[in-house]
Amino acid sequence: MALYLLYESASGYSLFLANGLDEIGQNTEAVRSSVADLNRFGKVVQLTAFHPFESSLDALNQCNSVSEGLMTDELRSFLELNLPKVKEGKKPKFSLGVAEPKLGSHIFEETKIPCRSNEFVLELLRGVRLHFERFIKDLKPGDLEKAQLGLGHSYSRAKVKFNVNRVDNMVIQAIFLLDTLDKDINSFSMRVREWYSWHFPELVKIVNDNYLYAKLAKFIDDKAKLSEDKIPDLIDILGDEDKAKEVVEAAKASMGQDLSPIDLINVQQFAQRVMDLSEYRKKLYEYLVTKMNDIAPNLASLIGEVVGARLISHAGSLTNLAKCPSSTLQILGAEKALFRALKTRGNTPKYGLIFHSSFIGRASARNKGRMARYLANKCSIASRIDCFAERGTTVFGEKLREQVEERLDFYDKGVAPRKNIDVMKVAMESAQYKDVDMEAEVPAVPSEKKSKKKKSKSEAAENAEPMAEDKSEKKKKRKLEQKLAMENSNGVNGAEAEQDGAAEKKKNNKSKDEDGENVQHLKKKKKKSKGENDK
Secondary structure (H helix, E strand, O other): OEEEEEEEOOOEEEEEEEOOHHHHOOOHHHHHHHHOOHHHHHHHEEEEEEEEOOOHHHHHHHHHHHHOOOOOHHHHHHHHHHOOOOOOOOOOOEEEEOOOHHHHHHHHHHHOOOEEOOHHHHHHHHHHHHOHHHHOOOOOOOHHHHHHHHHHHHHHHHHHOOOHHHOHHHHHHHHHHHHHHHHHHHHHHHHHHHHHOOOOOOHHHHOOOHHHHHHHHHHHOOHHHOOHHHHHHHHHHHOOHHHHHHHHHHHHOOOOOOOOHHHHHHHHHHHHHHHHHHHHHHHHHHHHHHHHHHHOHHHHHHHOHHHHHHHHHHHOOHHHHHHOOHHHHHOOOOHHHHHHHHHHOOOOOOOOHHHHOHHHHHOOHHHHHHHHHHHHHHHHHHHHHHHHOOOOOOHHHHHHHHHHHHHHHHHHHOOOOOOHHHHHHHHHHHHOOOOOOHHHOOOOOOOHHHHHHHHHHHHHHHHHHHHHHHHHHHHHHHHHHHHHHHHHHOOOOHHHHHHHHHHHHHHHHHHHHHHHHHHHHHHHHHHHHHHHHHO
């Protein structure tokens, strides 16, 4: 079977035919040894066709399609023109070697050309790339390097191009730095407390906040110089007059040792660094809030900026988070516990990073798992809206937050929450999304019970019509009988009366028979209608 090789270079597409593979024996080691020698490799691989790119823009488009595993129209026409035709119903007597398996599968789906991508083919393509300049005679020395350099720069620019206001990499770096700063500030604050406690140990019990302690350590410096004149300044720092007086009194009766001026200077400098880190941490948090409102406003309004940023950083990007199903998003951050539970066949974790949300903390112990599952579902919807919406808005996140609040009330108080479709309608109306197709909503289909009830009512109405007709006929017969009785009482002859009476009896008997038949007929109809309703 003949083997063709497709090589995509910076200057164009080229097609090579590999001959004499039996001599090499299709061994990768033998191919590696023969690649370096052009005389030996040139006998095996020969150029059959070459299609140059028209411009640098065309080369960039072709390179992007190859990297995504897609076959362009130019590549298809090039292959169909230079490869043997594949007849329907017959196996082709050749195969095409490609470097990208995705591209090979797409070529096979579109053209039915069998493609191969293994170590043997890759070694052959490596040899083609090594000696490509010698196969193409029209190329001047240095043209291929220039084409590769220009294509590499343009390809990199195309991949790096993005919307400056929606860069999720900044959020990932900011949340990592925020977590690192929290750890460092805590450890440095403990070091300040331990260091300054040798001089003023009573201050630790008075002030609990790390930032205020560092600020006081820098302000007090030497406790022997602290007097009542500095109480107003202490009030400005602490915000409490009682605590300020307590600090002054504790300094007068302190059991700490005296420190040299050099030691106090070092403590002050270190306290100043801790204060600077704390202030920078506040600015970084504000920056993170603004970036999250630009990148993922709905996710931030639903679950908070910090937890949303942690989800994005753990997933790798906002796009990756949007692609995650809600079941995966629910346990993001608990992978070790999940795999340990799968290995030991124990209980799998119910939540990961979303445990830090206030909704999980507000839920009762028995409903924490349900709440985590529901919250993960809403976070998945919010992340997809943020990722794929054309313009940013917080309306959907606020409505999803309201749904989560209603779900909490449902678990605690039993109040029925609104349906998702109703909430989304209100959100879309408030966001003024006029271009969204509302036809995709599922119409309310009446249940089978209601349809059966309607059918039974219609059948009852049909059965009621002959009943009404029978009643009207009975009324007419009663009127005739009353008229005949009045004529008999007004002096009708006995014979005539008897004849009339006999005639009336016959009529009455006939009417009774007819009435009995009608009643039986109606009973049969009722039985039939009841049987149909039961079915």
